[in-house]
Amino acid sequence: MRDFFGALRADIAETKGDAYSEGSSVLIADIAELVTCDGPGETAESALGIIGDAALIHQHGEVVWIGPATEAPAADRAVSLRGRTMVPGFVDSHTHLIFAGDRSAEFAARMTGVPYDGGGIATTVAATRAATDEQLRDLLHARLAELRRQGTTTVEIKSGYGLDVAAESRLLGLAREVTDEVTYLGGHVVPAEYRSDRAAYVDLVTTEMLRACAPHARWVDVFCEPASAHAFDGDEARAILTAGMAAGLLPRVHGNQLAPGPGVQLAVELGAASVDHCTYLTGADVDALVGAADTTVATLLPGVEFSTRSPYPDARRLIDAGVSVAIASDCNPGTCYSNSMPFMIALAVREMRMTPAEALLAATRGAAKSLRRTTIGRLAVGGPLDAAVVDAPSYLHLAYRPGVPIVRALGV
Numbered sequence: 001m002r003d004f005f006g007a008l009r010a011d012i013a014e015t016k017g018d019a020y021s022e023g024s025s026v027l028i029a030d031i032a033e034l035v036t037c038d039g040p041g042e043t044a045e046s047a048l049g050i051i052g053d054a055a056l057i058h059q060h061g062e063v064v065w066i067g068p069a070t071e072a073p074a075a076d077r078a079v080s081l082r083g084r085t086m087v088p089g090f091v092d093s094h095t096h097l098i099f100a101g102d103r104s105a106e107f108a109a110r111m112t113g114v115p116y117d118g119g120g121i122a123t124t125v126a127a128t129r130a131a132t133d134e135q136l137r138d139l140l141h142a143r144l145a146e147l148r149r150q151g152t153t154t155v156e157i158k159s160g161y162g163l164d165v166a167a168e169s170r171l172l173g174l175a176r177e178v179t180d181e182v183t184y185l186g187g188h189v190v191p192a193e194y195r196s197d198r199a200a201y202v203d204l205v206t207t208e209m210l211r212a213c214a215p216h217a218r219w220v221d222v223f224c225e226p227a228s229a230h231a232f233d234g235d236e237a238r239a240i241l242t243a244g245m246a247a248g249l250l251p252r253v254h255g256n257q258l259a260p261g262p263g264v265q266l267a268v269e270l271g272a273a274s275v276d277h278c279t280y281l282t283g284a285d286v287d288a289l290v291g292a293a294d295t296t297v298a299t300l301l302p303g304v305e306f307s308t309r310s311p312y313p314d315a316r317r318l319i320d321a322g323v324s325v326a327i328a329s330d331c332n333p334g335t336c337y338s339n340s341m342p343f344m345i346a347l348a349v350r351e352m353r354m355t356p357a358e359a360l361l362a363a364t365r366g367a368a369k370s371l372r373r374t375t376i377g378r379l380a381v382g383g384p385l386d387a388a389v390v391d392a393p394s395y396l397h398l399a400y401r402p403g404v405p406i407v408r409a410l411g412v
């Protein structure tokens with residue numbers, strides 16, 4: 001498998017640089033199932049836009065033709081996918097990928113019944129502040145290599161383990177080296193040194209820290225969870241998000257993870273691109289998300305419920321009501337140290353009763369929508385060849401074979 005993907009990468013890469021003439025193109029043939037995620041959206045199955053026995057032509061960094069293999073025009077080179085499946089690269093629209101330290105003992109304790117309340121974040125903050133840039137860069141690149149080997153091609157990365165001006169700004173600068181989807185999360189938790197004066201920390205997050213961080217970030221996020229003494233209530237979250245928006249950042253929200261709360265309503269009111277977790281929702285929350293389906297995506301993070309042994313969000317209720325849904329990993333050292341999108345797809349299907357089609361769409365096109373991106377999360381003529389290859393005859397194997405390494409990003 002490694003050799004095959006390596007050869008494919010070499011062939012594709014050769015069609016990119018300027019050294020090649022206008023006519024240089026590569027035909028990728030023998031695709032058992034090409035899942036474009038670019039079909040009409042009436043049903044999840046039609047939205048997948050599946051073409052059986054398909055081919056695709058790539059030229060100068062762009063997909064220039066997609067269709068049945070029997071109708072494929074000639075190209076300068078040809079690569080056989082040997083009956084494998086091609087899907088859009090996964091979009092992991094919610095991660096906390098930059099951190100140092102180890103919290104495996106906390107996980108083990110939780111598995112014996114110790115509840116999660118957000119307090120362990122302080123452990124990661126201390127380790128992350130103490131790490132050098134080089135150490136953090138090494139950890140980040142190792143995690144990026146892991147997720148690409150599992151089919152992810154776009155990743156969003158949040159700060160939130162610095163929680164002072166210099167440390168938050170440093171984390172965002174490191175994230176910016178590897179992705180455009182960088183999120184300022186100074187409002188992750190109230191750090192220990194501000195526990196007796198929360199208002200002073202909110203003031204810092206909305207003024208000096210924001211000024212230092214905004215140049216590195218595209219998004220502003222906040223952990224809006226009044227049920228946790230460490231996180232922020234609705235008024236504090238509103239102050240953090242509106243300050244970020246005034247500085248030119250786009251809002252997204254952690255909300256309704258541990259109990260019902262104001263996160264979803266606040267996200268909808270502010271036109272946030274995404275509200276993430278959505279585990280505890282009222283009827284009014286669901287109605288608000290339906291009304292905002294063009295603007296605000298409900299991002300479900302089932303790895304968190306798996307890793308904290310908690311009840312899963314009611315994905316069926318959301319999808320059946322007409323809410324826009326994404327799934328992401330929330331990769332972080334406390335509540336889900338997995339960056340495997342195929343695993344999240346399997347959980348979405350097995351534990352949240354999404355269909356395999358709904359889960360794949362949520363991991364690609366849905367997650368791209370939550371990042372306000374239109375050319376990723378789908379495969380279409382004129383777009384990039386931003387794809388993953390499944391070593392199976394159908395995308396169904398993504399949920400059917402959990403934990404088996406059958407998918408990887410094209411080019412890895």
Ligand SMILES: [Zn+2]
Pocket residue numbers: 094095096254330332
């Ligand atoms: Zn998170």
